[in-house]
Amino acid sequence: MKIGRHLKLEIYGESHAPQIGMRLEGFPSGVHVDSAALQSFMERRAPGRDAFSTARKEPDVPEFKSGIKSGSTTGAPIEATILNTDTRSGDYEKTVPRPGHADYPNWVKTGRIPPGGGANSGRMTAAMCIAGGLCLQALERRGIKVEAKVEKVGDILSAKAEGDSVGGVIAATVVGLPVGLGGAMFDGLDGAIAQAIFGIPGVKGIEFGNGFKSADLLGSENNDAFAVEDGRVVTLTNRHGGILGGMTSGMPLEFRVAMKPTPSIYKPQQSVDLSTMAPTTLQIRGRHDPCIALRAVPVVEALAAFCVLDAIVADESGIEFRSVGDGEGLENIVIDENVARLYPKLAAKAICVVPSGEEHKTIDTVAKLWSAFARAGLGRKDCVTAIGGGVTGDLTGFAAATFMRGIDWVNVPTTLLSMVDASYGGKTACDLAEGKNLAGAFHPPRKVIVDAGFLETLPLRELRSGRAEMIKHEIIGGKVSPGRLDATPTADEIRANVAVKVGIVKRDPLEKTGERMKLNCGHTVAHVIETATEYAVSHGEAVAIGCVEEARFAERLGLASPGWAEELRARFAMAGLPTELPEGMTFDSLKPLMKGDKKREGATVVFALPCGWGDVRPANMV
Ligand SMILES: NC(=O)c1ccc[n+]([C@@H]2O[C@H](COP(=O)([O-])OP(=O)(O)OC[C@H]3O[C@@H](n4cnc5c(N)ncnc54)[C@H](O)[C@@H]3O)[C@@H](O)[C@H]2O)c1
Numbered sequence: 001m002k003i004g005r006h007l008k009l010e011i012y013g014e015s016h017a018p019q020i021g022m023r024l025e026g027f028p029s030g031v032h033v034d035s036a037a038l039q040s041f042m043e044r045r046a047p048g049r050d051a052f053s054t055a056r057k058e059p060d061v062p063e064f065k066s067g068i069k070s071g072s073t074t075g076a077p078i079e080a081t082i083l084n085t086d087t088r089s090g091d092y093e094k095t096v097p098r099p100g101h102a103d104y105p106n107w108v109k110t111g112r113i114p115p116g117g118g119a120n121s122g123r124m125t126a127a128m129c130i131a132g133g134l135c136l137q138a139l140e141r142r143g144i145k146v147e148a149k150v151e152k153v154g155d156i157l158s159a160k161a162e163g164d165s166v167g168g169v170i171a172a173t174v175v176g177l178p179v180g181l182g183g184a185m186f187d188g189l190d191g192a193i194a195q196a197i198f199g200i201p202g203v204k205g206i207e208f209g210n211g212f213k214s215a216d217l218l219g220s221e222n223n224d225a226f227a228v229e230d231g232r233v234v235t236l237t238n239r240h241g242g243i244l245g246g247m248t249s250g251m252p253l254e255f256r257v258a259m260k261p262t263p264s265i266y267k268p269q270q271s272v273d274l275s276t277m278a279p280t281t282l283q284i285r286g287r288h289d290p291c292i293a294l295r296a297v298p299v300v301e302a303l304a305a306f307c308v309l310d311a312i313v314a315d316e317s318g319i320e321f322r323s324v325g326d327g328e329g330l331e332n333i334v335i336d337e338n339v340a341r342l343y344p345k346l347a348a349k350a351i352c353v354v355p356s357g358e359e360h361k362t363i364d365t366v367a368k369l370w371s372a373f374a375r376a377g378l379g380r381k382d383c384v385t386a387i388g389g390g391v392t393g394d395l396t397g398f399a400a401a402t403f404m405r406g407i408d409w410v411n412v413p414t415t416l417l418s419m420v421d422a423s424y425g426g427k428t429a430c431d432l433a434e435g436k437n438l439a440g441a442f443h444p445p446r447k448v449i450v451d452a453g454f455l456e457t458l459p460l461r462e463l464r465s466g467r468a469e470m471i472k473h474e475i476i477g478g479k480v481s482p483g484r485l486d487a488t489p490t491a492d493e494i495r496a497n498v499a500v501k502v503g504i505v506k507r508d509p510l511e512k513t514g515e516r517m518k519l520n521c522g523h524t525v526a527h528v529i530e531t532a533t534e535y536a537v538s539h540g541e542a543v544a545i546g547c548v549e550e551a552r553f554a555e556r557l558g559l560a561s562p563g564w565a566e567e568l569r570a571r572f573a574m575a576g577l578p579t580e581l582p583e584g585m586t587f588d589s590l591k592p593l594m595k596g597d598k599k600r601e602g603a604t605v606v607f608a609l610p611c612g613w614g615d616v617r618p619a620n621m622v
Pocket residue numbers: 336337338339342356357358361388389390391392394414415416417418421422423424425426427428437454455457458459462465539540
């Protein structure tokens with residue numbers, strides 16, 4: 001029993017077999033696993049806790065066999081099992097199918113009625129909860145929350161007293177999703193969720209937003225009007241349930257699940273003895289929930305989390321979070337000079353060492369790379385690997401884009417700035433005397449390998465520069481990381497932060513819709529600070545100052561509330577970053593230089609102004 005596209009989940013075992021288990025492939029590496037939180041999530045599903053659930057009592061403690069080391073995921077398949085300790089196979093009929101159960105089709109298909117429903121048993125949902133519990137934790141670190149609750153249920157205790165059962169409706173909501181997750185038609189996130197949810201025994205229906213009710217409405221009654229709120233496109237109502245054409249709309253994802261009444265009831269029921277084909281009256285024994293909807297709530301959360309994470313992993317395919325070791329498997333290495341000194345085993349495999357520093361991000365260095373590629377005998381099918389910060393990545397990517405009209409490249413970022421920002425989106429460039437990044441090409445790397453271990457040797461000033469881009473992503477994504485700003489970020493923090501840029505780049509790869517423009521937030525001012533100081537102010541430092549200056553400009557234009565620029569300044573300052581223009585510079589004195597910015601349109605300077613958390617707006621200055 002398998003599900004998933006990029007993240008793959010397999011559930012195995014049977015209700016009355018010695019154990020059940022799950023194998024989860026493609027789960028991101030470096031995710032810290034909170035075992036206590038996972039256990040309390042498992043307990044929400046576990047039976048025997050109250051009068052509403054079966055008396056079968058099992059602790060449901062997963063035993064992890066692989067994929068987790070020292071409390072974090074390794075990137076290898078995660079496998080876990082749960083022992084079945086409280087089975088009573090004697091309670092089950094061997095030849096009389098229970099009405100409402102899968103017994104009859106199982107008998108025809110396999111020649112037996114498996115005890116306790118076998119692979120169709122609700123017990124299998126415990127394995128789904130192990131996988132889903134891990135997915136929920138990974139999503140929570142990205143600010144995505146999945147919550148389900150029972151919306152409607154019959155009178156459970158009266159039904160139970162009469163040996164009967166009731167069904168119910170579960171309502172689920174996912175908040176904090178980016179826009180555009182999922183895909184068209186068979187790639188839709190709603191389709192994926194529906195398929196997963198139908199894997200829960202007893203599910204008879206699912207609807208998103210208005211669902212079946214929408215069939216009775218007029219278009220004008222069912223559509224959700226668009227509006228702009230705090231610089232973001234929102235809908236004034238959410239009848240579409242946060243999903244349009246299979247893709248998330250940025251509104252809360254809302255769906256409802258119909259659960260049938262538990263088919264195992266204690267009332268006598270008419271059935272057939274399949275061994276004799278004679279009619280018989282069935283009296284079910286054993287321990288059964290009078291309402292399965294209650295315990296299905298965490299399972300709905302688990303599977304929704306799995307599907308959402310699967311869609312996110314699909315978005316981030318091409319990014320690996322792992323150690324590069326001594327460079328095994330990396331081809332034709334181009335390495336930054338300082339990194340080469342610190343990591344001699346990688347340097348020993350290099351075909352070219354790039355001089356460190358923005359002052360070397362020139363066409364001369366690109367020409368040096370072209371020659372190194374030619375000397376190494378590279379052909380059109382070869383691939384080069386950049387190991388270094390944003391400068392090495394931009395230069396190697398540009399040289400790869402133009403060598404033999406384009407060869408592949410892999411990027412191994414070694415600075416925080418390039419781990420969270422410069423490595424994604426395919427922009428490659430070198431600087432000209434007239435300005436930064438003026439010659440370049442769109443040429444995305446085939447793969448980005450993020451090894452957070454490189455941060456151990458990164459000087460503090462460079463670490464802070466990376467923090468500046470992380471805070472820029474917080475502005476764009478509207479979510480502030482709970483991590484400490486003065487500490488080296490964890491792999492989880494990096495991953496969550498990267499998602500902001502990767503999501504935007506996926507939606508607007510060639511800067512056509514205006515979405516990608518948001519990534520230039522603070523950069524119109526930042527770039528001129530860098531050139532005016534001849535790169536004495538680093539890119540990240542310039543971004544911090546640029547964001548604050550542009551936030552102040554937004555306040556002057558009335559686009560941001562008073563106090564916003566100061567709030568932002570305090571956050572950059574907390575990360576140890578400079579927040580004021582260098583001595584002798586003012587916003588006005590930089591204007592002539594801004595007119596040379598490559599985002600200008602004629603004589604108009606174009607800004608992506610930070611106006612609030614999650615609020616970046618285009619603005620022009622003539
Ligand atoms: N392509 C894009 O989309 C994009 C986005 C943002 C920034 N950029 C570009 O990235 C550049 C800035 O990147 P950066 O901040 O990584 O600068 P960088 O590449 O110059 O690296 C900064 C310094 O850190 C050193 N270094 C790198 N890794 C190290 C490590 N692990 N240990 C010790 N020292 C290490 C380098 O030698 C260098 O001295 C700018 O040129 C900017 O324009 C590009």
